[in-house]
C-alpha cells in the first residue's frame with residue numbers, strides 16, 4: 001500500500017503538485033493519469049524519495065522510503081528507460097543493484113529471463129533499443145521481488161508483443177496481491193490494464209475512482225440506431241418523446257435511452273433496424289472530458305480541440321479561448337457531459 005498525504009511540491013513559482021492525498025491499494029492495477037505537466041512524474045519521484053516534498057508525506061507499507069531496509073525489496077520502480085550505466089552489460093547493471101540491496105545473484109538470471117533479455121545479458125546496455133532498455137528497467141524494478149511496483153510510461157518504445165507482455169505482467173503481479181501503480185498516456189492501453197484510476201490535473205486530484213465509474217461519470221451513454229427507413233424511424237421516435245440526433249452515415253442517436261424500448265417501438269411500427277446498440281464513450285473520451293479545463297499545453301496547429309470542436313483560427317491556448325467564459329470553472333462540471341462535438345445536429 002502507498003499512502004500519499006497532503007503531498008505538495010513547489011519549483012520556484014510553479015506549484016507542480018498541490019496537496020495530493022490518495023492511497024494505492026494492493027491487489028489491483030491503479031492507473032495514474034493526467035495531461036502533460038500535471039505532476040505525475042514529480043509525484044512518483046517523491047514517492048521514491050528522489051525529490052523532497054515541499055510539504056506532505058508518502059508512506060510505503062507504513063514507512064517513509066528512507067526508513068525502508070533494502071528498499072528494492074519493498075518497492076520497485078521503472079521511472080526512466082535507460083537510467084542504467086550504459087558501459088555495463090545488462091547482467092552487470094542488475095548485479096550491482098542486487099549486491100547493493102542484498103539480493104541473491106540468482107535473482108538476476110531470473111528477472112532477465114522474465115523480461116526476455118537472457119540472450120543479450122552480456123551485451124552493454126548502451127547498445128540497447130528503447131524497448132530493450134525498457135525491459136531492462138522493468139527487470140531492475142522486479143529484482144527485489146517487491147510488494148509494490150511503480151511504472152512510469154512502461155509501454156514506451158515497446159512493440160505490440162512487448163505491450164501485451166507488460167499488460168499481462170502487471171495484471172499477474174496485481175493478482176498476486178501486489179500494489180501496482182502505473183502512469184501512461186496511452187488511454188486504450190490503460191483501459192485494458194487498470195482497475196482503478198487516480199487522475200490529476202495541474203497538480204491537483206481530479207478523481208480517485210474505479211475505471212468503470214470514471215468512464216460512467218465522465219461520458220455520455222446513448223443508443224445508436226440505423227434503419228433503411230430513417231425518416232419513418234425518426235418520426236416514430238420523436239412522437240414517442242425522444243430527442244433524436246442525426247449522426248454520420250445515416251445513424252440516429254438518442255441520449256440515455258434504453259435499447260429494449262427503442263427496439264419494441266421499431267417493431268410496433270414494423271420498421272426494419274440494421275443496428276440498435278448501446279454506446280458508451282471510451283476512457284480516452286472520458287479523460288479528455290474531465291481534464292479539458294486543466295490541459296496546460298495546447299497544440300496550435302489547427303487540429304480539433306479536446307471537445308471535438310474546431311475553433312475558428314485553428315486552435316488556441318486556454319487563455320485565449322472565447323468559449324472559456326461559458327465553460328465551468330477548472331475541475332468543475334466534468335461529469336455533466338455536453339462538450340461533445342461528435343454529433344452533427346439535433347433534429
Ligand SMILES: Nc1ncnc2c1ncn2[C@@H]1O[C@H](COP(=O)(O)OP(=O)(O)OP(=O)(O)O)[C@@H](O)[C@H]1O
Nearest residue numbers: 011014015016034035036037038039040041042043
Ligand atoms: N526540476 C524541475 N524544475 C522546475 N520545474 C519542474 C521540474 N520538474 C517538473 N517541473 C514542472 O512541474 C510540472 C509537473 O511536471 P511533471 O514532469 O511532474 O508532469 P507530468 O505529469 O509527469 O508530465 P508528462 O506527462 O508530460 O510527463 C511541470 O510544469 C514541469 O515543468
